[in-house]
Amino acid sequence: MAAISQSDHSQSDHSQSDYSEAGRPETGGPLDASVRVDLYRMMVLIRTYEERIRQEYHADKTPGFDIGAGKIPGEMHLAAGQEPVAAGVCPHLRPSDALTATHRPHHLAIAHGVDLAKMTAEIFGRQGGLGHGRGGHMHLFDPAVHFSCSGIVAEGLPPALGQAFAFRHRGTDSVAVAVTGEGGANQGAFHESLNLASLWRLPVVFVIEDNEWGISVSRRASTSVEDNSLRAAANAMPGVRIEDNDVEAVYRAARTAVERARAGHGPSLIEVHTLRLWGHFEGDPQTYRPDLATVEERDPIPSYRRLLVEAGVLDEAGVERIAEEAATKVERAVEFALASPEPDPSTATAYAFE
């Protein structure tokens, strides 16, 4: 169902036999029904969450649009359309595995099991949030599941190397997943990180979310290669590109990459051609975007729902139940956030140092 292109590259000396094979996308029969339902369930939870945050974000920014006003102030980068990346990668991770996300982190946080209530309270800038209101939506840290994110493009990758280094030093088989956008693949941090992770054979999985847009600049206008997975070859690691925002293809590719990292064979790169369903940030007019008219029809969730219903894996009752479960979880998280107090201004200087 998905077009998968693979970069087949020559090997350097130090990374012998295993990487070209490990980089080959998995084929084979359909995934188990329960896995497919779980993938759908996670995508729905993420979408429900992002829709609710969007609603809360805009609820009290009028008249006009004042970015700093309202229950949720500041920039807001929502991940609607990119659910397949998080839903496909994270089932292979344990709470002991690390994940570093980007300025657009909610889908990955949810799928990796970040505490939804505390995360929501952090987004609302409340004392009960993950960072007691010090971080905000681009700076979510949940050490219980080794989750972090960074608002600086591609700069979340280097710390993931260190987490992977520490896991290996401790003799565990934990891995670190390092996520960036396709715009981040043009950053020095990306190239340095790929080289070092490969050189030291660190248990890292690099994931590029190619949503085609670095704010308003398209991948074609910013990137010398057609396909960022080609850049894996320059660092002697497998690189796979997944087209069509296909959650099952992401699931299979991530399984291979995570297993490879756990087995001590080093890093891999997965690029997912995904979709930014909404603007770069809330309030982005997207006038630069010629594909706006077709965005809705490329929404990955309705198409996957149809596929599962047609395959007999899900029925309408199941679809309904999943939607209700998601709504309940999100409602509880928002209730927790709104019940949490605002941080005390007299504590504004706390936490700069241990």
Add this chain to the structure above:
Amino acid sequence: MTVVEEPAAKASPPPPRRLTMAKAMVEGIAAEMERDPSVFYMGEDVGAYGGIFSSTTGLLERFGPERVRDTPISETAFMGLATGAAVEGMRPIVELMFADFFGVCMDQIYNHMAKIHFESGGNVKVPVVLTSAVGGGYSDGAQHSQCLWGTFAHLPGMKVVIPSTPADAKGLMISAIRDDNPVIYLFHKGAMGLAWMAKTRRALGDVPSESYETPIGKAAVARPGRDVTVVTVSLSVHYALDVADELASEGIDVEVLDLRSLVPLDRDAIVESVSRTGRLVVVDEDYRSFGMSAEVMATVAERDPSLLTVAPVRVAVPDVPIPYARALEQAVLPTPERIRAAVRQVMG
């Protein structure tokens, strides 16, 4: 300094040895690597070479390549690697060969290493020690001679320590490694006692054999005096002491305060000294404006400007890049000549 560990089964510790600052620094690192398996050292040329400025001499031979790691010339990647490893409970020491190179990795330093503890509301600790060589005086030009400690100190979330003596080099290193915060540890090339660079006699000093912590955030009175307070740090401490010795013969009694840490800054020690002398000279090998020298003066002005009986004077690098030609470089550095003139100026 606080002695926290004494050799067992000995009536008294072995006598101190005379060590260079470089050797004392390495001794501090080795002691902690011996004690704590989560400590490791990485950077460019820190393995077989032993650190371009001898910051790691002998560590590879003693602890092996897993714990003493040469990195590619990829400061962003390995600086971030240090942060990630620290987040997971290790205690990395990461060397930036020259402080001047921070430009290629500053995002990892000030936006990640320094902010994660804050952004996480104290839930994530980042116990990294970032070591780096600073300072000029040997014609290395504008990109290899800067001190830049004011820049690190200006940005919140990093402690900044700068030893001027071998004993403090060891004790501050041990304290930095044990500290749960990011600590920037800056060592002056001219104070390391390197065989291939002009050095002051003060680069060699007594160093206790046992492990001990030099408290971070505590200044030291390097020389007590009654007439004028010279507040300074790093190699300039050596020069200030030389000047103080000279001026003593003229009856000018100079107190030299070695800050040792810029973050936290020992403001009490500054005010206490100035309250006795009434005169203040600040010597800073970093740039003059918006830096350490202004911070020291502001500290006094905010507490009690009437402590000063005469306008304070600062000796710093004028706001130009460090020149290459020897005569030009010496003209901008805080040399003993400039320090002497400043002291005479406040003495009237």
